Amino acid sequence: MSAQTRSRRVTCADIMKRKGGEPIVSLTAYDAPMASILDPHCDFLLVGDSVGMVVHGLPTTVGVTLDMMIMHGQAVMRGAKTALVVVDLPFGSYEAGPQQAFESASRVMMETGCGAVKIEAGVYTADIVRFLTDRGIPVMAHVGLRPQAVNVTGGFKAKGRSNDETDTVLAEAEAAEKAGAFAMVVEGVDEALAGQVTNTVSIPTIGIGASATCDGQILVTPDMLGLFDWTPKFVRRFGNARERIDEAIEAYAAAVRNRTFPGEAEVYRVKKD
Ligand SMILES: Nc1nc(=O)c2c([nH]1)NC[C@@H]1CN(c3ccc(C(=O)N[C@@H](CCC(=O)O)C(=O)O)cc3)CN21
Ligand SMILES: CC(C)C(=O)C(=O)O
Ligand SMILES: [Mg+2]
DSSP: OOSSSOOHHHHHHHHHHTTSSSSSHHHHHHHHHHHHHGGGGGGGGEOOTHHHHTSOSSSSSOOOEEEEEEHHHHHHHHHHSEEEEEOOOOSSSSTTTTHHHHHHHHHHHHOOOOOOOEEEGGGGHHHHHHHHHHTTTTEEEESSSOOGGGGHHHHHBBOSSSHHHHHHHHHHHHHHHHTOSEEEESSBOOOOHHHHHHHHHHSSSESSSTTSSSSSSEOOOOTTTTTTSSSTTOOOOOOOOHHHHHHHHHHHHHHHHTTOOSOGGGOOOOOOO
């Protein structure tokens, strides 16, 4: 199913079928109006825990709560008509084990109506992925650079710098696939390693900073729109939202100051009865 011609919502099975086929297009979404703009262009929308950084101004994703994810998930579901919606499980809501993960993931599914959840997968999360999948919750894994582990890894560093690191990422990917994940995000890994992961697993890989070897791509929407000054290596700015917004605000401020706003067309002249 290609974008724009869809008569029903994209499913996890649709995404799985795209392995090795037409690249999967995805972006992050956090609110209803933006979701409605992204929807016709994307196969799936991710309600990423990056919301903490790009919407709430937190320094990392570690402070994001399950309630925040549910509230943004609900908003995105109201705007996204046909794209699959995937919601990130935030830090602290699944790592304790399958039971905790099921409680969090089932709340997300029930309260938002989204189609799948995503977890940052270490090898240890295989049990969690299996437990959720067996009980009706589709899981997207997230391997490589795992932002929720920033306090252990000491920074957002690309993976693949040593054989050890390469083996770990491959092991994470294979564990997630075997445990029943329907797709996986591969973040911040060396191009050769991304190709190795994509060739090894039978489920689609969605890259972010992981080269064109992946089966699809994702970016943080405000990054690709050019809303921020920061540009890590993997981001391409497809727009210049910051300048466009700045121009509009500047024009508004000038119009207020010189009293040309509100103008003739923008005032109420109501008849008295
Ligand atoms: N706005 C935003 N965009 C993202 O892509 C994003 C978030 N927030 N928050 C959650 C994670 C964190 N991510 C990040 C954050 C920083 C770098 C970064 O600074 N990378 C450097 C160093 C890379 C290296 O030396 O290995 C770079 O220059 O790319 C990478 C990924 C990706 N995710
Ligand atoms: C960068 C993507 C994959 C993500 O996990 C997020 O936006 O939180
Ligand atoms: Mg995330």
